[in-house]
Amino acid sequence: MSTANAYMTIRGIDIDVIYKDIKNLHIGVYPPLGRVRVAAPNRFDDDAVRLAVIKRLPWIRQQRQQFKNAERQSEREMVTGESHYLWGSRYRLKIVDRPGRTHFEVDGDRLVLYTPPGRDSTSLRKALDGWYREQLRHVLPVVIARWEGKLGLSVPKWTIRRMKTKWGSCNRETRHICFNTELAKKHPDCLEYIVVHEMTHYLERGHGARFIKLMDSVMPDWRIRRDQLNAEPLAAEEWSAEERSAS
Incomplete structure (x- = not known):
C-alpha cells in the first residue's frame, strides 16, 4: 500500500495527513494532547483534505477540549516532597x-x-x-x-x-x-x-x-x-x- 505524508495547519490546529489506497477519509483525534491525524484516499489533494477537516472542526475541537481538561500537574507549592x-x-x-x-x-x-x-x-x-x-x-x-x-x-x-x-x-x-x-x-x-x-x-x-x-x-x-x-x-x-x- 503506497502512502505519502503531509502536514498542514488549519485554524491553528496541526494536522498529520497520510494518503492511502483507501475509499473513505478518516479523521482521528488522539491523546494525550488531541493531535489530529487524517487518513485520506490517494485521489484527494490537500485542498480536499482541508475542506473535509474544516467541516469536522466542531467535532475535532470538542474532542481536543476533552484532552485539554485532562489532569495536569498542579501549581507547584514549592514544598519538600513534591x-x-x-x-x-x-x-x-x-x-x-x-x-x-x-x-x-x-x-x-x-x-x-x-x-x-x-x-x-x-x-x-x-x-x-x-x-x-x-x-x-x-x-x-x-x-x-x-x-x-x-x-x-x-x-x-x-x-x-x-x-x-x-x-x-x-x-x-x-x-x-x-x-x-x-x-x-x-x-x-x-x-x-x-x-x-x-x-x-x-x-x-x-x-x-x-x-x-x-x-x-x-x-x-x-x-x-x-x-x-x-x-x-x-x-x-x-x-x-x-x-x-x-x-
Missing part, C-alpha cells in the same frame, strides 16, 4: 533552610533548594524559573552550534523566555529565535527538535510540503520527538494543544 522535572527526569524537591542566596542543586533523584527561612512560594517559584533558564543557557549554545554545522546555517541571536503559546518562535527577517523556558523540563531530544524546527524556518516559512521534506531530510525521527515533547508532564498553565505547538 515533583519537579529537569530534562525529562523527575526529581523530588528537598528544601533546606539556610542563610545566604537561594539556589538549587541536583543530588541524585533530589532537587535540593537552599533558601533563607521565610521565603514564600511565589518567590521560590520565581527562583525555580530562573534556574530553568540557567539550564537552557548552558545547553542551548552546544545544541545550536552542532546544528549550525549540520545545516550550514547561522543563528545570530537567540533568547529564552516564558511563552504561553509556543515552544519556540522564529523571526525570519531578523533570524532571531526564541525558546520557551519550559523546554528545560523536557527530554534533551525535545529541545533538539525545537532547535531544528525553528532553524528550518530560516529556509521555509510555513509547515507545508517543503518544510516537511526539509525536516525529514535532517531529522527523520522529528515526529517521534514532537510527540514525546507533547506527551511529557504539563505545567499548571492552561495551555491548549495548539498553543503548545511549535511555530
Whole structure:
C-alpha cells in the first residue's frame, strides 16, 4: 500500500495527513494532547483534505477540549516532597533552610533548594524559573552550534523566555529565535527538535510540503520527538494543544 505524508495547519490546529489506497477519509483525534491525524484516499489533494477537516472542526475541537481538561500537574507549592522535572527526569524537591542566596542543586533523584527561612512560594517559584533558564543557557549554545554545522546555517541571536503559546518562535527577517523556558523540563531530544524546527524556518516559512521534506531530510525521527515533547508532564498553565505547538 503506497502512502505519502503531509502536514498542514488549519485554524491553528496541526494536522498529520497520510494518503492511502483507501475509499473513505478518516479523521482521528488522539491523546494525550488531541493531535489530529487524517487518513485520506490517494485521489484527494490537500485542498480536499482541508475542506473535509474544516467541516469536522466542531467535532475535532470538542474532542481536543476533552484532552485539554485532562489532569495536569498542579501549581507547584514549592514544598519538600513534591515533583519537579529537569530534562525529562523527575526529581523530588528537598528544601533546606539556610542563610545566604537561594539556589538549587541536583543530588541524585533530589532537587535540593537552599533558601533563607521565610521565603514564600511565589518567590521560590520565581527562583525555580530562573534556574530553568540557567539550564537552557548552558545547553542551548552546544545544541545550536552542532546544528549550525549540520545545516550550514547561522543563528545570530537567540533568547529564552516564558511563552504561553509556543515552544519556540522564529523571526525570519531578523533570524532571531526564541525558546520557551519550559523546554528545560523536557527530554534533551525535545529541545533538539525545537532547535531544528525553528532553524528550518530560516529556509521555509510555513509547515507545508517543503518544510516537511526539509525536516525529514535532517531529522527523520522529528515526529517521534514532537510527540514525546507533547506527551511529557504539563505545567499548571492552561495551555491548549495548539498553543503548545511549535511555530
